[in-house]
Amino acid sequence: MKNKFLDLLAQRYESEEKVVTEIINLEAILDLPKGTEHFVSDLHGEYQAFQHVLRNGSGKVKEKIRDRFSNELSEEEITEFATLVYYPEEKLQLIKSHFANKKEINEWYIKKIEHLIQLVSYASSKYTRSKLRKALPKQFVYIIEELLYKTDDYTNKKPYYKKIVEQVISLDQADELIIGLAYTTQRLVVDHLHVVGDIYDRGPEPDKIMDTLINYHSVDVQWGNHDVLWLGAFAGSKVCLANIIRICARYDNLDIIEDVYGINLRPLLNLAEKYYEDNPAFRPKRQSNKKISDQEQSQITKIHQAIAMIQFKLESPIIKRRPNFNMEKRLVLEKVNYEKNEITLRGETYPLVNTCFATVNPEQPDQLLEEEQQVIDKLLFSVRHSEKLGRHMRFLMKKGSLYLKYNGNLLIHGCIPIDEQGNMEEMKIENKSYAGRELLDIFEHYLRYSFDHPEETDDLATDMVWYLWTGEHSSLFGKREMTTFERYFITDKKTHKEVKNPYYYMRENEEICHKILKEFELDPMHGHIINGHTPVKEIEGENPIKANGKIVVIDGGFSKAYQPTTGIAGYTLLYNSYGMQLVAHKHFNSKQEVLHNGNDVLSVKRLVDKELKRKKVRETNVGESLLQEISMLKGLLKYRYMK
Ligand SMILES: O=P(O)(O)OC[C@H]1O[C@](O)(COP(=O)(O)O)[C@@H](O)[C@@H]1O
Ligand SMILES: [Mn+2]
Incomplete structure (x- = not known):
């Protein structure tokens, strides 16, 4: 062998x-030296803001420009240069429009190409030539290499350099070369990207984020609860499917389902028009930049109710056939008194408001109408046949996992379920108890099985994917129960509260972090937990670095919907050969604003860890x-x- x-x-x-x-x-x-790792999380469909963070390498691009050119360029010129690197196509047009004639443009070309070559040379100093070659735009490899390796002895070679660049300009290739060099710089600045979960839901363009990731040079994903919901829908879980449509309706994003992924919503709309009216609890959340007509709003409101009711009905049989899920308290439709329009939860009775129970039979509240059954079956068929969704979901499976051990750190979206004493919480699955790492491994096993067997829609594996979205021991959800029903239909806010797993306060404790790292066979002295999922409330003074630097929470909320809560537009983390840096991003308005004012959303950097000795590739996963x-x-x- x-x-x-x-x-x-x-x-x-x-x-x-x-x-x-x-x-x-x-x-x-x-x-x-070890390459730079870039960590982002909770992107929630905010493609533009994500693009910006990716293009500026969380500030690394500007930092490199500043390091290399602060003697020659003013702060204003540095900013303009940085913007050219982030958005080369648009910025080129903008800059060129300010010149009076061709001669001026050509002079600028010569200077900028020279700067870009110097920047690429500087940014690639810790890579081999072969790695740099792979990062160069294919059509210009020869030219750029000539320019790069002649710059060592720049003064003597100046005429030669000038000649090449003049040729490029006269052949009308300068724009292309500048664009290529800009993207090369972006690529050199970040060696590897980690997406610590939640690409999908709430924001408008998760599909474009997926396309970006598919084309990215080196990336892995730790699935978030929202990603798993989409994976579940594609893997055949009808209840996951109902959820993704419900959330898209809630955030006025049904075009993702219909236009982007080509899933036919007509049957659902017909059902919705037949049974539902306007309802304030189900009107879509307004997005500042989007106008919708009254008719559209009315349709979405009806669809939202129709799919929410299908979802509640579909949950019930799963809860009943999976006693180990321990979710009987979520059999909400059965707890409703339909005559009095009230519900009894944990011994207390509450009036119901904004109800929409036209399709519910009080005798058998979880029974789907024939029409509802047909709608969900057709939707699933459509989902299974969406080429684009298939491509995106397969990529998520290929590059994703529930957790990742990478260069000594543990990357997880949500939590490791623990109890108040800090012990790993156990869950029984098919007569065997699992906890800690074993629990996460078995969850991932079921998810992969379900994905590979989409024709099985009611088996344990498929139900388990839904459990990952909403179950109390799910490492992605990490709360005792999801109160979706209460938030739609009960005004008393105390019923809306979703109690978090003790992990979320225990993780402040260094000992607990050590214990978790050991559970995953990582060295607690050197490792960190990198976490997403819970927005850090900077407004209330919450610190994303916890437990003496053992854990970093990088969900500052790219999600626009959550920014008023967090007071910031997102945290990202960088880990290079010198150590870790946390970067806080201010609100990202628009690409146009960056292009015109150079406004960079970046701000504070806090040092998480400083390596005493510069870390080499030898000490990394890749080195291994x-x-x-x-x-x-x-x-x-x-x-x-x-x-
Ligand atoms: O803000 P919305 O749309 O009401 O969603 C709230 C729901 O989202 C969740 O917070 C899960 O989403 P996150 O992973 O973004 O926290 C649930 O716990 C909660 O029920
Ligand atoms: Mn999440």
Whole structure:
């Protein structure tokens, strides 16, 4: 077996020289400084704000420009340069429109290309040439390499450099080259991106975020509860599907379902028109930049009610067939007194408002009408046949996981369910109890199984995906119950409260963080927990760095809907060879504002950790696999070439 493997390897490295060269190359990489990791979370469909953070590398682009050019450029010029790197196509047009003639433009081209080459050279100093080559725009690799490697001896080579650039300009390629160099810079500044969950829901353009991630050079995702809801819908869970449509209706985002993913909403609309009226509790949340007509609002309000009622009905049989989910208290439709229009929850009776129970049979409240059944079946069929949704969901599965151990850190969207004593909470699944890491592993197993078996829609695996969205022991939800029904129909706010898992206050305690890191076989001295999911209420003085720096919560809320609560527009984290930096982003208005005023949303940086010694690739995950590769290549050398 081993020899067979080495024979295969020998096909790739067919000479002794090639094996040796590769070993030397890999050894050299091990001693380079570790690449920059960029962490973002809770993007919630806010594509524009996300784009900005990605393009400016959470401030790293500007920092590099400042480091390299502060002697030559004014602060204003640095800002303009940075904006050119973020949005090269648009900024080019804007800058060019200010020049009087071609000659002025050409002079500017020469200067800017020179600056960009110097910037790329500076930003790539910790990479091998081969890695840099991969980051260069394909059509200009030769030219850029000429320019890059001649700049070492710049004064002597100036005429040569000038000649090349003049050629580029006269051949009308300057814009393309500048754009290519700008994107190369963006790519060099961040080596790897982690998305710590919640790409979907609330905001308008999750699909564009997905397309960006699919094209990104290096990325992983830790699924959030909202992502899992979409995965569940695609994996055949009707109740997850009802939820995603309900949330899209609530946030006036049904065009994501209908126009972007091509899912036909007509049958649902027909049902909605037949049974529902206007209802203040179900009107879509207004988005500042979007106008809707009264007719549209009325349709969405009706759809919102229709799908919410389907959702509540679909929850009931799952709760009944899965006693281990311990969700009997969520059998809300059965707790309603339909004559008196009130509900009894935990021994207390509350009046119901804004109800829309036209399709509910009080004798069998969870029974779907034939029409409702048909609607949800058709929706599922449509979802399964959406090419684009399929592509996005498969990518989420491929790059995603419930948690990730990466360079000594633990990345999770929500929580590790624990009790008040700080012990891992147990959940029984098919007669076996799971807790901590084992619980998360079995959750992920079910999610993957469900995804691979979409034809099974009522099995444990599919139900488990919904549990991940809403169950008390779900590491993604992390609350005792979801009070959606109460928030629509009961005015008494105390019924709306969703009690959080003790994790959310216990995580302030360093000992608890150590315990969790150990549970995942990570070194508690050096590791950190990187968390998303709960908006950090900066307004109320909450600190995203907790437990003496052992845990960082980076959900500051990209989500516009949540910004009044958080007082900030998002946190991101950077981890380079010098340590970790937390970056707080102010509210992002628009790309236009950045283009015209250079307004950068960035602000404070707080140091989470400072490496005493610059960290090298050797000490990272990537380093670990390079070391394995080296050892295999050494094996090949011995086996094939008797070295
Ligand atoms: O703000 P909305 O749309 O009412 O949603 C509230 C629901 O979202 C949740 O907070 C989950 O979403 P998050 O992961 O963004 O927190 C539920 O706990 C809650 O019931
Ligand atoms: Mn979340």
